[in-house]
Amino acid sequence: MESSEIKRKTKLSKDTKKQYVAAYLFLLPWLIGFLGLVLGPMISSLYLSFTRFDLLNTPEWIGFANYQEMFQDDRWLASAKVTLTFVFIAVPTQLIAALLVAVLLNKKMAGVGFYRTTYYLPSLLGGSVAIAILWKNLFEIDGLVNQVLAFFHIEGQGWISHPDYALGTIIILATWQFGASMVIFLAGLKQIPKELYEAAAVDGGTKCQIFFRVTLPLLSPVIFFNLIIELIKSIQVFTSAFIISEGTGGPINSTLFYTLYLYQKGFTHFEMGYASAMAWILVFVLGVMTLVIFFSSKYWVHYEDGGKL
Amino acid sequence: MKNWYLYFVLALLAVVTIACSSDSANEETEDTSSNDGQEQTDEENITLRVAWWGGQERHDRTLQVIEMYEEQNPNVTIEAEYSGFDGYFDKLNTQLAAGNAPDVIQFGGNLNDFVYRDVILPLDDYVGNQLNTSLHDQSMLDSATFDGKLYGVTLGTTAWGILVNKTLFEEAGVALPSKEWTWDEFKDLTPQLTENLDGAYGTGDFGEDGFGVFLAQRDKFTYLDGEIGFEAQDVKDWFNLWKELRESGGAAIPEVQVSASQTPEQSLIVQQDVAIESIASNQLGAYAGATEDEFELYPYPYNAETGKNGVSLRPSQYFAAYKDTPHPEEAAKFMDFFVNNIEATEVLGNDRGAPVNSDVRKNLIDQADEMDQAVYSYIDLVSESSDAPYIPNLPGYNENTQLFTETEQKIYYDQQSVDEAADSYYEEVIANIDKYVNEAAE
Numbered sequence: 001m002e003s004s005e006i007k008r009k010t011k012l013s014k015d016t017k018k019q020y021v022a023a024y025l026f027l028l029p030w031l032i033g034f035l036g037l038v039l040g041p042m043i044s045s046l047y048l049s050f051t052r053f054d055l056l057n058t059p060e061w062i063g064f065a066n067y068q069e070m071f072q073d074d075r076w077l078a079s080a081k082v083t084l085t086f087v088f089i090a091v092p093t094q095l096i097a098a099l100l101v102a103v104l105l106n107k108k109m110a111g112v113g114f115y116r117t118t119y120y121l122p123s124l125l126g127g128s129v130a131i132a133i134l135w136k137n138l139f140e141i142d143g144l145v146n147q148v149l150a151f152f153h154i155e156g157q158g159w160i161s162h163p164d165y166a167l168g169t170i171i172i173l174a175t176w177q178f179g180a181s182m183v184i185f186l187a188g189l190k191q192i193p194k195e196l197y198e199a200a201a202v203d204g205g206t207k208c209q210i211f212f213r214v215t216l217p218l219l220s221p222v223i224f225f226n227l228i229i230e231l232i233k234s235i236q237v238f239t240s241a242f243i244i245s246e247g248t249g250g251p252i253n254s255t256l257f258y259t260l261y262l263y264q265k266g267f268t269h270f271e272m273g274y275a276s277a278m279a280w281i282l283v284f285v286l287g288v289m290t291l292v293i294f295f296s297s298k299y300w301v302h303y304e305d306g307g308k309l
Numbered sequence: 310m311k312n313w314y315l316y317f318v319l320a321l322l323a324v325v326t327i328a329c330s331s332d333s334a335n336e337e338t339e340d341t342s343s344n345d346g347q348e349q350t351d352e353e354n355i356t357l358r359v360a361w362w363g364g365q366e367r368h369d370r371t372l373q374v375i376e377m378y379e380e381q382n383p384n385v386t387i388e389a390e391y392s393g394f395d396g397y398f399d400k401l402n403t404q405l406a407a408g409n410a411p412d413v414i415q416f417g418g419n420l421n422d423f424v425y426r427d428v429i430l431p432l433d434d435y436v437g438n439q440l441n442t443s444l445h446d447q448s449m450l451d452s453a454t455f456d457g458k459l460y461g462v463t464l465g466t467t468a469w470g471i472l473v474n475k476t477l478f479e480e481a482g483v484a485l486p487s488k489e490w491t492w493d494e495f496k497d498l499t500p501q502l503t504e505n506l507d508g509a510y511g512t513g514d515f516g517e518d519g520f521g522v523f524l525a526q527r528d529k530f531t532y533l534d535g536e537i538g539f540e541a542q543d544v545k546d547w548f549n550l551w552k553e554l555r556e557s558g559g560a561a562i563p564e565v566q567v568s569a570s571q572t573p574e575q576s577l578i579v580q581q582d583v584a585i586e587s588i589a590s591n592q593l594g595a596y597a598g599a600t601e602d603e604f605e606l607y608p609y610p611y612n613a614e615t616g617k618n619g620v621s622l623r624p625s626q627y628f629a630a631y632k633d634t635p636h637p638e639e640a641a642k643f644m645d646f647f648v649n650n651i652e653a654t655e656v657l658g659n660d661r662g663a664p665v666n667s668d669v670r671k672n673l674i675d676q677a678d679e680m681d682q683a684v685y686s687y688i689d690l691v692s693e694s695s696d697a698p699y700i701p702n703l704p705g706y707n708e709n710t711q712l713f714t715e716t717e718q719k720i721y722y723d724q725q726s727v728d729e730a731a732d733s734y735y736e737e738v739i740a741n742i743d744k745y746v747n748e749a750a751e
Contacts, residue, residue: 056426057404141564158564163722246395248711251567252718267399268707270426272406 049276053178055266059273066277076278078253079261082167083235086257090174091230095223100180102185103215116186123179131173133245136160141167160244163254170240170255181226188222189215228293235286238263258282353384355639359625360390361415362397364595365574367660374653378646385639394571397709405631412536412634413643416461416627418702422745423629424455425704430630431458435641441649449665452624452699461627462644465662467591468620468691469522471609476602477584481505488607488690492550495610499559502584510561512554512585513569513577517713519587519609520547525619525697526612532703532742544731548720552727562720574599591625591662591685594680606687608694622688625662663688707744709738 049066051059070076105116125131138144139159146156159165192215200210216223239261241249249256249264258278266275334691361371368391375387390411392400398419404410405428416423423429436442436459442450446466453461478485481502486494499511523543524530530538554560561583569577573595578586581602588596590606597604608618628647630640645655654669659681664670674685703709716734719725725733 054426055402056428141568158568161564161567163718165726246570247399248714250714250718252715252722252724263399264711267402268711269705270402 011249045276045279049280051273052271053273053276054270055272056270062273066274067281068282070275070277075253075256075261077169079249079256079258082249082254082256083237083258086171086174086237087231087234088166088173090234091227093171093175094178094230094234095181095226097175098181098226099185099219099223101178102182102189105182106186106189116183120179120183123177123182125177129239129243132240135173135240136244161251163250163252166245166251166254166257170237170244172238174234174237181230184222184226185219188219192218217302221303224293224297224301228290231289231293232286235282235289315479321446326688335486352614354386355384355636356386356388357413357639357643358388358390358411359413359643360397360401360411362392362394363660364393364599366595367596370657370660370734373656376506377653377656378643381646382642385643387643396659401530401707403439408633410631412636412640413628414631416629418624419706420453420461421455421625421701422704422706424460425745428632430634430637430640431460432462432630432641433459435638439638439641440645444649444666444668446665446667448622448699449624452701459568459630460651462648462666463624463627464648465591466665466688467589467625467657467662468622468688468695469518469609470593470620470687470691472578472586472588472593472596473605473607474578474581474584474602475504475605476579477509481584485605486607490607490610491613492610493613496554496559497555497584499554503558506584509581510565510583511559513583513587514551514566515587516717517710518589520544520713521700522609522619522697523547523550525621525700526609526615526617528615528617530698530700533628533698535746537614537739537742541732541735544735545727548717548727548731551717552720553592555721556604557744560576563718566721567718578604581705589662590684590691591659593684593687594658594660606683608621608687608690610660617696618694619697620691621699622692623699659684672673703738703742705741710739712737712741717724 048059050061050063052062052065053059060097101119105112105119108126122131140146141156141161143156143159145159149156157165159169196214196218197210200214236259237257241255241260242263245255245260247252247260247264247268249260259282262275262278262282265271265278359375361367363371371391372389373390373620379385388411401410401414405423410428420429428652429604440458440462442462445463449463449466449603450459453459475485482505483498483501486498490498502511506555509598521531523546524539527543529543532538532718535691553559555562560566561577565577565582573579573592576586576596576599577583579596579599579602589607593604593606609620611618628644630637630644634640647657648654648664649666649669651669651672654664654666654673655676659673663685664673670685673681677685712734716730719730720727
């Protein structure tokens with residue numbers, strides 16, 4: 001190995017070598033970060049998931065007990081249900097909203113830049129604590145939403161304090177933050193060749209037909225991309241639920257997102273082993289969902305070049 | 310590709326070096342401090358981290374005392390780490406796990422959970438040297454003693470009480486009750502308040518703390534010395550009492566109750582959502598400071614059968630030291646200053662409860678304003694009339710408190726009947742306690 005190494009090295013010209021060194025030097029910060037902040041913690045959390053670990057004392061090996069316990073834990077089941085409900089509602093509504101607004105903003109009109117910025121702004125503020133607090137105040141029993149409803153003589157609810165509605169407010173918050181996907185959709189729309197629209201118009205296609213037969217298929221790679229990104233983002237949602245329910249996931253676990261329960265287990269109930277096991281289940285489920293979407297993609301994602309990029 | 314491997318190893322080495330160097334730095338500081346610790350010289354510069362939670366009022370007062378301490382001890386720099394109650398213990402747990410906890414830490418009734426987990430420094434070596442406890446109430450010292458060792462300094466004495474919003478009572482035209490009121494009077498009074506107030510309810514739910522008092526009124530208790538002191542029936546009776554109060558219109562509707570916040574500023578009674586709420590007596594100042602309304606402290610309604618009000622004196626909070634603090638003597642010295650120094654305690658007042666040092670308490674009573682007098686006279690009233698022992702928090706405090714709230718909410722929103730909810734609460738609370746106590750025993 002050593003000799004081949006040397007041979008290879010001698011073959012490289014001085015310049016190339018310098019470039020290599022420079023490249024690795026520039027990579028180093030990322031590499032250190034990756035090893036220290038991603039790979040290291042991942043390996044230790046995998047180990048911890050097989051232990052009972054109260055954060056403060058030495059972990060004790062218990063095999064698969066944490067994983068077994070999960071399926072008998074009502075709160076774990078509740079948290080899985082809350083998260084899946086959220087994903088299945090928030091992701092599609094957010095993407096549809098993003099797409100519709102993107103189509104509207106793709107038109108030539110006065111002040112389009114202003115509108116684009118306005119719609120993008122919420123997702124910039126995205127996961128911030130301030131927005132979550134604002135949301136909480138909006139939907140509280142004497143909040144702005146109810147005041148507006150009262151103006152129309154509708155009696156409001158304690159939206160965030162009622163278990164039937166609390167999750168809904170967080171879904172609305174997520175939908176409202178469609179800006180990031182919208183920008184990507186906009187970019188995708190710009191890529192669609194004008195000739196296709198002209199040809200479709202000449203053939204007498206209605207606006208609706210053109211949208212479904214031309215725009216959507218040509219946009220499908222972008223939809224695919226946004227779908228994956230939003231899926232990953234929303235399955236990990238945490239801040240809004242944490243702030244709005246003051247860390248409890250209440251009322252009655254109605255906003256007990258998976259990550260929130262994981263956090264509670266790890267940091268408030270001193271069960272870091274269990275929390276680690278939960279994290280690995282999350283990784284697994286997320287991986288499976290992503291794979292399913294990837295495999296399904298060949299049936300609905302159309303690349304102009306036939307996917308042979 | 311082999312080059313890549315080489316650099317991979319290099320990078321790994323770099324990580325290891327960085328990690329090691331920070332470790333050795335830590336060791337160094339620890340070493341020097343433990344060597345010099347015995348014979349501290351004034352030149353030695355020490356940084357002491359102190360953590361607490363509280364409202365704005367408490368932050369201001371505590372920071373002022375810290376400044377005083379720094380002035381008198383120029384070699385000491387104190388880093389204050391303060392926050393609201395939300396998230397305080399989550400952060401602390403993380404710091405403890407990382408071996409990076411503050412030197413002096415404020416705990417509540419959950420001190421026991423941390424002593425069990427062996428992260429608190431026993432103070433016995435410092436008592437009589439840096440820390441003087443000779444004038445402290447014995448019961449408060451006992452409350453911080455586990456297995457014969459003292460683990461914390463009690464920052465104040467408090468007692469559960471009922472906060473009555475006099476302003477709302479006047480608005481409703483309802484006469485203030487006598488201080489020896491019963492639950493029956495309470496049940497009569499609260500619907501009247503709701504009826505005569507616009508958009509406010511008679512009372513907020515007294516919650517888990519109230520349940521503890523309710524048990525004491527029946528000569529029972531939650532958990533003491535390894536023993537459960539109540540039955541599922543007691544839980545049912547408590548939840549039925551509140552169900553009845555909600556049905557009569559006396560207690561706040563679920564949606565209002567659930568939106569209640571822990572901070573005095575956002576509490577239901579300060580927001581004029583309810584006219585009565587259960588608080589710890591040391592909080593009176595914080596509640597009163599957050600509004601123009603006039604408040605008065607009442608003892609809990611009496612149990613007519615046993616004639617007990619079930620309220621006992623209890624430690625409000627503790628200062629305890631982190632087991633691995635590099636400056637144990639300095640930490641003890643700071644705690645001593647905090648509870649025994651006359652000027653410091655004058656600044657602190659009774660924000661964390663009535664002082665446990667009898668000299669300090671006398672001094673404070675002498676110069677107390679009206680609000681503080683009210684707190685002291687309430688503590689006096691309780692100490693005279695106290696008919697219940699001090700019961701520490703349940704082991705596994707965080708988990709059990711969450712369980713209690715969840716159970717309440719299941720009843721609020723008719724997801725479970727009182728009987729079902731109480732039964733499953735009882736079962737689960739026992740399982741939780743077992744888990745914590747057994748784990749600690751291991």
